[in-house]
Amino acid sequence: MILTDPHKRLTFRQKSYRQCGLSQRNRSDSRIPDFGIAWTGFEVRSEILNIRWGGIRRRDARRAKHRAVFIIPPQAAPDLLLCREACLVLHGPHRVLVVSDADGGEMVSVPTGASRCPIVIDASGQDIHAEIARIREQGPVAEVELPGGVKAWSVTSYEEIRKLLVDPRVSKDAYQHWNAWRSGEVGPEWPLAIWVSVQNMVTAYGEEHTRLRKPVATAFTARGVTALRPRVAELTEGLLDELAALPAGEAVDLRERFAHPLPMAVMSELFGIPGHCHGALHRIIKTFFSTAITQEEAQDNVRLLYATMADLVAEKRLAPGEDLTSLLIAVRTDDGAALSEKELIDNLILLYTAGYETTVNLIDNAVAALLSRPGELDRLRKGEARWADAVEEALRLDAPGAHSVLRYAVEDITVGDTLIRKGDAIMVSYAAAGRDPQWHGPEAHRFDVTRPTRRDHLSFGHGTHYCLGAQLARMEAEIGLSRLFARFPGLTLAVAPDELRPQSSFISNGHQELPVHLAPVACPPGPGGTASPAVRPRSR
Known part of the structure; x- marks a missing residue:
């Protein structure tokens, strides 16, 4: 003023x-x-x-x-x-x-x-990109205030974030390196405490990170993910069959009927989660990512999440299977020790919630972007770009996880021209990196499947904490999008793009619902999974 x-x-x-x-x-x-x-x-x-x-x-x-x-x-x-x-x-x-x-x-x-005056982050996440623009006006690094009055440094520059993510002087271990957490100034009563209190491979630092990540990484090799491809395609077709059977002319929430159940089914099979748990887990994870809930709601949800995962672990101990949960129970680290109960459950929480929510938002945002800019959809149909290009551009334009909460300075560091003191909290903005005009140009806010910098995003992180499930999420999105638009070539939004409501979260970047009209319906692919003629593969 x-x-x-x-x-x-x-x-x-x-x-x-x-x-x-x-x-x-x-x-x-x-x-x-x-x-x-x-x-x-x-x-x-x-x-x-x-x-x-x-x-x-x-x-x-x-x-x-x-x-x-x-x-x-x-x-x-x-x-x-x-x-x-x-x-x-x-x-x-x-x-x-x-x-x-x-x-x-x-x-x-x-x-x-x-x-500078810290920008108070909107806990409800009603306009994440406008808020990021205000933060960016203060420079590549600016102080912000998170829900609960917690202060942190927000980094919005693509180049600075990329350097920060591989800097050994930056940690995600609040117990070792966040002054406010260690002193008790911020504690379990903080509504976002679950994001920093978990002790898993993502929050571990140094050798501890390697110890926890190594056993899990074997399940997400390129060969392992490729082996899942036929099953992902089968699950996709089953969901499309269900959509095709719905009454014609009615608006359908595609997030609820497609973007959500596809990764839910994939992750549940991967972790051996029985079908009767799906509904409860869906509600828990939805609340988990909501950053506008009260302290009491957050704590109740955390208790329910831990109880649900503990029940799953107990069930798998009695009847182990060919799934990731059973693998983690049986795994031994390099020193021959099993994971502690907290390490086991915290890693399951990380892998399941991240693997699920990231892919839901990716499919949701990609469909919304393509239907909002039908010219880009035409490029895909004409073979001018591949579905993989659309997936990368969707990841760039709207990172499924807008902000990463939190990291900490292990010692005094300088980011850009800003001195961040030892023990200070840092919030990395993946959504900001994807739309950084210094890297992607003045039209960074536009969806363009042929953009030269479409792969220059950090939506899956970078460096030692790069997302283990990135390949799986890409595969699910590519199969899901290509077959969705092949089966429903007349797919349209049921509301104007600016009427789509964002989730009540500044972390999870997607929509509350994605209302669409499905008609007309094309013939499903044959047994070999051949794509509809409406989508031609790109010539090489």
Whole structure:
């Protein structure tokens, strides 16, 4: 909010009293020091307020025996001072800073990166990309405030994120490296605690990460994923048959009837989860990714999630099968030890929730993008691009996981021009990386299946924490999309694209529902899985 011309010299005598709504009587009661300040700028940080100004002498600042009232102009100056006590009050349309330093405490220098007002993240995720644009305006690194008042550094630059993800000075282990978690300032009562409290291969650091990841990686080799292809195709056709049997003319929620059940079926078979558990798990995971729920709702859901996974483990111990859950129960690490019960369950939670939700959002977002830009769908049908290209562009345009919560600085590090202190939390924005105009150009917000940089996204991470299930998610999406549009060549959105409602999450990036009209229906492929003539393979 611009209150004054930033180039004018303001003093308390000239303007401050009138603009703050303070009377001459207020001035005479000595609550306000009688010295002038030439302002060049100010930006507010919640709770503790960081002040940027020029033209003020330190000895004058310390003369504030009681309270000083400052008008807040819009620009910022190079020098930074931090007041021991400060609060923000409102006088009519004006924002006014009231600074108290009654005990004579000195004002101290603070890092440049802490000079801006943290952007408060919308817990409901109603416009993730608009929010990212506001964060990006502050630079490639900016301070944000997560639900519950937790502070973190948001990184939105593709290049900076890519470097950060392979930096050994950055950890995901809150127990070792997050000051706020170790001190108890943030604890299990935080609504997002499940995202940092789990102890699995993703949150492990260094050799511990290798120990936990190695046994699981064998299940996601290229050969293993390829072997699943016929079963994924079979499951896809079964779901399309169900869609084709629905009454004609009615709008269908494609997220609920296709994007959700396909990865649910694949992951359930992979983990050996019985069918009677699918409905409960679907509800648990939906709540798991919702970041707008209350603390009580989050804690109840976490208890239900752990109880459900513990029951699955107990069942598999009694009757092991050819599935990933049984494999993890039986696995031994390099030192010959089994996974602890918490490691076992936390890894199952990671693999199942990530493998499921990522693919749901990928299919959902890809269908929405193709139906919103039918010209891109025509390119696929004409063979000008492959379905794999559409999958990569969908991953770039809308990362299924918008933000990664959280990482921590193992030591003081500099990201861009910002100093991030040891123990500070870092939120990596995969959604921002995919639309970074510095990397993808000014049209980064457009869906283009032939975009040269379509594969330059970080939606599956990068480096040691690269997603084990990336190949599987790509395969499910490619098979699902190609066969969906082959079976239903007249598929259209049942609402305008801007009427699609986002999920209530700043982490999970998809829609609450995806209403479509299916007609007309084409003939299903033959036994060999041959694609409909409506979709021709790309010539090489």
